Amino acid sequence: MKDIRTTCAYCGVGCGIRATVTGDRAVSIKGDPEHPANFGRLCSKGTHLGETVGLEGRLLHPMVDAERATWNEALDLAAARMRECIERHGPDSVAFYVSGQLLTEDYYVANKLMKGFIGSGNIDTNSRLCMASAVAAHNRAFGEDLVPCTYDDLEAADLVLLVGSNTAWCHPVIWQRIEAARSARGTRLVVIDPRRTETAEQADLHVALAPDGDIALFNALLAEMRDRDLLDEAFMAERCAVPEGYVAGLDPRGHGIDPATFRALADLVAASPRMVTLFSQGANQSRCGTDKGNAIINLHLALGRISQTGAGPFSITGQPNAMGGREVGGLANMLACHLGFSSEERADAAIFWNAPNICAGPGLKAVDLFRAVHDGRVKFVWVMATNPAVSMPDAGFVREALARCETLVVSDVIADTDTARLAHIRLPALAWGEKDGTVTNSERRISRQRALFEAPGQARADWAILCDFAERMGWGRAFAFPTAAAIFREYAAMTALAGARGKALDLSHLAGLGDAAYEALEPTLWGGVHPTARTFSHPDGKARLVAVEAPVAAPADPEFPFRLNTGRYRDQWHTMTRTGLSPTLSQHRREPLLEIHPEDAALAGIEDGGLARLATRVGATVFRVLHSTAQRRGDLFVPMHWTDAMAGEGRANRLPLQETDPLSGQPGFKDTPARVEPVVPEWRAFLATRDEAALPSLLWWSRAKVANGWLCELAGNGAPDLEVILPKGTWLEAADMVRGMRRIIVLDKAGGLLAALYLTRNGELPPRDWVAAQIGNAEASALELLAGRPAVALPDRGPIVCVCHGVGVNEIAAAACAGAMTLEAIAGCTRAGSNCGSCRPAIARMLDEMNLDTQEAAE
Numbered sequence: 089m090k091d092i093r094t095t096c097a098y099c100g101v102g103c104g105i106r107a108t109v110t111g112d113r114a115v116s117i118k119g120d121p122e123h124p125a126n127f128g129r130l131c132s133k134g135t136h137l138g139e140t141v142g143l144e145g146r147l148l149h150p151m152v153d154a155e156r157a158t159w160n161e162a163l164d165l166a167a168a169r170m171r172e173c174i175e176r177h178g179p180d181s182v183a184f185y186v187s188g189q190l191l192t193e194d195y196y197v198a199n200k201l202m203k204g205f206i207g208s209g210n211i212d213t214n215s216r217l218c219m220a221s222a223v224a225a226h227n228r229a230f231g232e233d234l235v236p237c238t239y240d241d242l243e244a245a246d247l248v249l250l251v252g253s254n255t256a257w258c259h260p261v262i263w264q265r266i267e268a269a270r271s272a273r274g275t276r277l278v279v280i281d282p283r284r285t286e287t288a289e290q291a292d293l294h295v296a297l298a299p300d301g302d303i304a305l306f307n308a309l310l311a312e313m314r315d316r317d318l319l320d321e322a323f324m325a326e327r328c329a330v331p332e333g334y335v336a337g338l339d340p341r342g343h344g345i346d347p348a349t350f351r352a353l354a355d356l357v358a359a360s361p362r363m364v365t366l367f368s369q370g371a372n373q374s375r376c377g378t379d380k381g382n383a384i385i386n387l388h389l390a391l392g393r394i395s396q397t398g399a400g401p402f403s404i405t406g407q408p409n410a411m412g413g414r415e416v417g418g419l420a421n422m423l424a425c426h427l428g429f430s431s432e433e434r435a436d437a438a439i440f441w442n443a444p445n446i447c448a449g450p451g452l453k454a455v456d457l458f459r460a461v462h463d464g465r466v467k468f469v470w471v472m473a474t475n476p477a478v479s480m481p482d483a484g485f486v487r488e489a490l491a492r493c494e495t496l497v498v499s500d501v502i503a504d505t506d507t508a509r510l511a512h513i514r515l516p517a518l519a520w521g522e523k524d525g526t527v528t529n530s531e532r533r534i535s536r537q538r539a540l541f542e543a544p545g546q547a548r549a550d551w552a553i554l555c556d557f558a559e560r561m562g563w564g565r566a567f568a569f570p571t572a573a574a575i576f577r578e579y580a581a582m583t584a585l586a587g588a589r590g591k592a593l594d595l596s597h598l599a600g601l602g603d604a605a606y607e608a609l610e611p612t613l614w615g616g617v618h619p620t621a622r623t624f625s626h627p628d629g630k631a632r633l634v635a636v637e638a639p640v641a642a643p644a645d646p647e648f649p650f651r652l653n654t655g656r657y658r659d660q661w662h663t664m665t666r667t668g669l670s671p672t673l674s675q676h677r678r679e680p681l682l683e684i685h686p687e688d689a690a691l692a693g694i695e696d697g698g699l700a701r702l703a704t705r706v707g708a709t710v711f712r713v714l715h716s717t718a719q720r721r722g723d724l725f726v727p728m729h730w731t732d733a734m735a736g737e738g739r740a741n742r743l744p745l746q747e748t749d750p751l752s753g754q755p756g757f758k759d760t761p762a763r764v765e766p767v768v769p770e771w772r773a774f775l776a777t778r779d780e781a782a783l784p785s786l787l788w789w790s791r792a793k794v795a796n797g798w799l800c801e802l803a804g805n806g807a808p809d810l811e812v813i814l815p816k817g818t819w820l821e822a823a824d825m826v827r828g829m830r831r832i833i834v835l836d837k838a839g840g841l842l843a844a845l846y847l848t849r850n851g852e853l854p855p856r857d858w859v860a861a862q863i864g865n866a867e868a869s870a871l872e873l874l875a876g877r878p879a880v881a882l883p884d885r886g887p888i889v890c891v892c893h894g895v896g897v898n899e900i901a902a903a904a905c906a907g908a909m910t911l912e913a914i915a916g917c918t919r920a921g922s923n924c925g926s927c928r929p930a931i932a933r934m935l936d937e938m939n940l941d942t943q944e945a946a947e
Contacts, residue, residue, distance in 0.1 A: 252370015
């Protein structure tokens with residue numbers, strides 16, 4: 089068996105993987121030591137990709153409504169419906185909504201088909217939800233969507249500013265590279281984030297600004313550097329266009345930060361010519377996200393800290409191919425390959441594609457697109473590799489829009505997603521492990537993704553599905569691509585149109601790449617190490633400082649007194665259609681939690697571990713509560729991953745408003761007015777079950793994958809419908825009516841455990857892990873199961889901290905008590921923190937707390 093070199097399916101770091109197929113649907117995963125993004129490192133999600141390549145839940149054949157169909161039937165129907173829609177209502181009545189999960193070749197074909205042949209700009213992507221504001225800021229400042237740094241700059245920097253980035257959780261391999269730089273050369277780290285995340289806990293300085301306080305802070309920093317006479321006047325004069333009076337008029341006092349904290353930050357910035365500012369969703373997902381990006385870029389331009397080793401503003405993407413989609417033009421406000429919609433650019437694209445119906449201008453951005461679906465302007469939507477019924481803001485409105493849509497086509501990997509449930513036509517696409525093509529990571533590095541397995545069932549590559557569809561629409565000659573390599577060659581050739589206009593994106597030297605060379609393609613960095621070193625992409629070659637103003641704070645709203653922030657969990661991904669199938673990754677956080685400061689919770693009467701209803705002006709949902717001093721007073725946090733398939737409540741994106749950045753169209757997920765109130769169920773329960781339970785409508789429920797089945801948490805009012813909740817089999821039951829407790833186990837014919845339900849009205853529920861481990865066990869003791877514990881107590885690991893090696897809190901604490909009081913010592917004793925490193929901040933906090941307890945005891 090030989091290693092297959094491929095690329096990770098998750099975040100925009102773009103880690104290289106060496107995968108060894110070990111069975112029919114089994115694979116061994118390790119990091120690729122030769123890939124320049126990760127040099128062999130992997131995070132917990134990448135490490136456990138092997139747990140997500142099975143066929144559980146897969147869509148394996150086309151479906152029309154609820155019936156199985158052939159490919160010919162499904163594509164003929166889709167083409168007929170689109171053709172009729174265009175004939176009756178024009179090309180802008182149809183749309184594609186695509187994804188950073190697509191490969192560049194898929195993206196290229198979708199964009200060419202929509203903008204060149206259907207004749208509409210209505211193709212947008214879920215990257216609109218995470219990176220569109222950075223794109224707009226780059227275009228304003230540099231004249232092109234261009235990241236001016238590489239990961240190597242992080243390791244050469246004296247100071248790294250992390251803005252709106254919980255890097256240790258969301259980009260763990262980048263976090264490892266930052267940690268290595270801190271250890272090797274003393275790089276200082278500042279985290280600018282309203283929350284005291286695990287990343288912030290490890291920083292030299294945490295700046296806990298208010299939501300949307302970034303512009304005021306970076307304007308104040310620029311003014312402070314001006315007052316300290318640290319601006320690079322020569323660089324600005326030679327390389328930048330600066331709005332008259334802008335820098336001189338900035339006020340260093342308008343930042344809203346504690347003065348001592350601001351002074352410490354300014355001192356670090358002043359003392360660190362090699363400075364990288366890494367910014368991500370916390371900055372972008374805002375109604376003023378573009379201005380935030382430009383405020384960050386302004387500081388770097390004014391200080392001349394760009395286009396040199398260890399310095400620059402660095403937008404890091406959230407998805408594996410968000411950058412590739414941006415390159416080919418997968419956003420509605422781009423034509424293709426960094427081209428705009430001028431008559432000359434449109435004419436060049438039309439000639440290159442031999443396109444009969446080149447679009448007249450930009451299409452609808454994501455939020456506006458679904459508004460247009462809702463009001464009937466868009467009547468045909470094709471959703472590819474994404475789940476907007478969950479991920480869009482005001483997701484209840486989006487579901488209503490999709491339910492109204494005359495034709496909804498969904499091509500996806502999973503049969504039952506919240507979006508697929510609304511589809512008229514479902515098309516089975518390839519998953520990671522079956523795809524073949526390229527992706528581009530956050531530092532502009534193109535890497536190959538290679539197939540590990542044959543296509544299962546009737547699943548097909550997204551680009552091949554689109555090409556067959558195009559043939560049915562009468563454009564087969566323009567889409568007669570035999571391979572992904574042929575698509576890549578055409579895409580690379582098209583980038584010459586951008587190069588001719590002074591853009592850095594020019595891959596035309598790869599346009600002659602043969603199939604064998606494409607198959608063997610090594611990771612390739614376009615634009616060079618510092619693509620803005622000699623010139624910027626504006627016609628005059630100069631960068632632009634963009635005058636930006638801090639938003640005016642909204643008046644307090646007594647009906648919605650809190651500010652809601654949404655974000656990611658460490659070991660989950662997007663809407664969990666992949667990571668939700670991994671027992672290992674489900675250990676970290678098995679349910680969505682509402683994080684609230686303990687003092688705010690006390691005032692609201694919300695108990696730690698209890699339930700609460702979170703509401704905004706557009707929706708409400710119920711969460712389990714976690715008291716956390718990491719939250720600022722008045723702020724709330726919930727994760728964005730859970731879906732109807734994984735929980736009855738806890739759907740975070742029901743809550744954000746449809747308000748967007750006026751330039752980028754990116755929604756403001758990070759600052760929504762909200763209120764919270766306690767929810768007290770009449771009963772609570774948990775259910776361990778071999779097969780996925782068909783749960784009835786309850787007050788609240790959530791499910792998580794475990795080794796041999798599923799673990800569900802339940803809460804409700806009234807009598808639970810146990811006949812629905814539990815499978816058929818032999819029931820054994822214990823009850824304590826005084827305490828309102830029932831315990832039921834269900835056995836199969838061989839005596840194996842099918843399900844175990846533990847319900848209480850006012851008592852405590854037993855620990856979950858031992859019970860869940862008995863699923864399917866024919867030798868499990870019925871008495872022990874009814875008791876909810878083994879007769880002989882097992883070592884209690886405590887909550888899992890390190891999922892890579894399955895190490896719990898109690899094991900780490902025991903090692904520390906035995907003298908292992910450093911991260912390295914803990915790794916040596918328990919292996920915790922020795923793989924992906926994303927748990928290292930949590931371990932460091934535990935060690936700090938134990939040190940503090942020891943010091944206080946000594947005093």
